[in-house]
Amino acid sequence: MIRKLLFLLAPFFLNAQGYTSYFTGNTTNITTNPEFGVCLMGGATEHDEAMKWLLQKANGGDVFVLRSSGSNGYNNYLYSQLGITVNSVETLVITSVAGATNPYVLDKVANAEMIWFAGGDQWNYVSYFKNNALEDLLNHHINVKNAPIGGTSAGMAILGGKYFNAQNGSVTSSQAMNNPYHPNVTLGYDDFLTVPFLEDVITDTHYDNPDRRGRQSTFIARFKNDFNFEVKGVAANEYVAICIDENGKARVFGEYPAYQEYAFFVQANCSNPNDIETIQSGSPLTWNYGGQALKVYKVPGTMTGDHFFDLSNWQSGSNSGGTWEHWSVNNGVFASVAGTPVDCSLATNNFDISNFQxxxxxxxxxxxxxxxxxxxxxxxxxxxxxxxxxxxxxxxxxxxxxxxxxxxxxxxxxxxxxxxxxxxxx
Missing domain, CATH: 2.60.40.10 (Immunoglobulins)
Structure with missing residues (x-):
């Protein structure tokens, strides 16, 4: 079979139908056997080694970039600059529900061997992709096809089973901690994407610029208080990537020690009592528990991704390369100190079904x-x-x-x- 190879075709504009396509590579679709993998990036420049890790799992197939703004910035980068062979890269800029559910878009996503969510505004993704045929295809890609998926910034934000949807815009740590029910603290749960190892996780990005530790702590407190959910947090500094394999091993990529680049794995202290002391509308949050309300494993990202956290076992998994911290919020003020590993031996007999299968x-x-x-x-x-x-x-x-x-x-x-x-x- 003769295949026609086209490099960076002119964009295919269908704005009236809610999307624009930018295509690079082989126009003949092929089918490969992709492998499971998830890559979460902190929102600045992509980490090349992490992207190579994810691209390899497409096994030479077709890559699709989904975004709600921007253009073709990923096409050449993913197709030819990383040295990993793929059949094609197509960027679909989707600007409406009509675009998300267009038959062309659905067909392309259905045939993708890898999907990448660009940054932008996660409320656009939630508004355009949720509760329709595109959402179904995305979940099929992840859970039935077991194919690789990832995202950066807003694209990382939507990959947790619990998520900050930014319906009313962003929120700072100060705003969230000083009023946990601030109108910009808008949360979604269990109704969008289902990613293995991230079902009970809320992600956060750009963690060091600005400091978002306080707002993610507040999100976790809200889920605990409002729904009795024991939600965990996974977060990345701007230039950090977290790559999750089929066993839940989350490898952290960055340029440490040249730069202070970390990922964070956050969970409520399982020792009881760990009640939230003050959480109500209009009042500052206090979740202190002697300065140990949250247990956090802080992992430096390296070029080879040799440090990791075990997402399959938050309480006693085999982790490597990180250090433990204790986090707390007292009257709207965040605090972090050196900590100790998770130890649930002091917990009472409150039944924990968070690990049911x-x-x-x-x-x-x-x-x-x-x-x-x-x-x-x-x-x-x-x-x-x-x-x-x-x-x-x-x-x-x-x-x-x-x-x-x-x-x-x-x-x-x-x-x-x-x-x-x-x-x-x-």
Whole structure:
């Protein structure tokens, strides 16, 4: 077969239909066998070694860049400048729901071996991509195709199961800590993208410019207070990348020690009591717990990404190269001190179901829940409608022949403890 190779075609303008395409490479689509991988970048210049890591997982296939503003800045970079062979790179600048659901866009995303979200405004991504056919294809790409995906800045912000959607614009650490219910603290959860190891995570970017440790701490406090969610935080300084493999190993890329470039893995201190002392509208946040409200593993990023955090086991995983810190907020003022590793031995017998497993996921005709004794499960479709509810025991088989293919939210309730995860049906 003779394949026509075109380098940086003129942009294909379809603004009336809500998108613009910029194409580089081979116009004949090919199908390869991509490998799972997630790359989160802090928002400044991409880290070349991290991008190579992600590109390799496309196994020579077609790469698609999704963005809501800008143009073709990624095309040559991903196609020819990193030395990783791919069939093509196409940037789709999507400016409306109509563009996101255009048949051309859906076809291209369906055939992608790798997807990259550029920076910009995450509210545009939420507004244009959520609750439609594009969202379904993105989740299929991640959870059924097991293909690589990543993003920077706003593109990283939307990859957590819990997320700051910026509906009313950005918010500073000072604003958030001095009023946890500031109108700009707008949060979403369990209703958009489902990325393995990030279901109960909220991400943050540009972490060092400006300092966003306080606002992410506030986001985590809000989820804990409002929904009883034990949400974790994953964050990156501007020039840092976090690459997550199929086992949940999160390697950190940067230029440390030449620069102070770190990733942060944040969780509430599991020792009880760890109640939030003051969290209410119009008042400064106090989440102190003796200066140890949050346990944080701070990982320097290197050119080879040899330091890492284990996202599959937050409490006792095999981590490398980082140091522990304790974070707290007292009357709207953030504090960080040297800390100690997570130790849940002091925790009371409050049952923790945050580590329950739904298997298989994606499912086909049935699934079971491991890690519970006796619980109520509720299954909701993407429109929030209850489609299944029953009491189950550990590893009991739940038949799902009556359910359509798609993404669901499963809620597990044991006593007064509730946790949720995303569940995909083939």
């Amino acid at each position: 739904v298997v298989p996921n994606p499912m086909s005709k049935s699934f079971s829940v491991n890690g519970i004794s006796f619980a109520q499960i509720s299954l909701f479709d993407m429109q929030g409608r209850l489609v299944l509810q029953k009491q189950i025991t550990n590893q009991e088989i739940i038949e799902t022949n009556q359910l359509l293919s798609g993404i669901y939210t499963i809620q597990i309730k044991e006593g007064n403890k509730i946790q949720t995860k995303k569940l995909s049906k083939k």
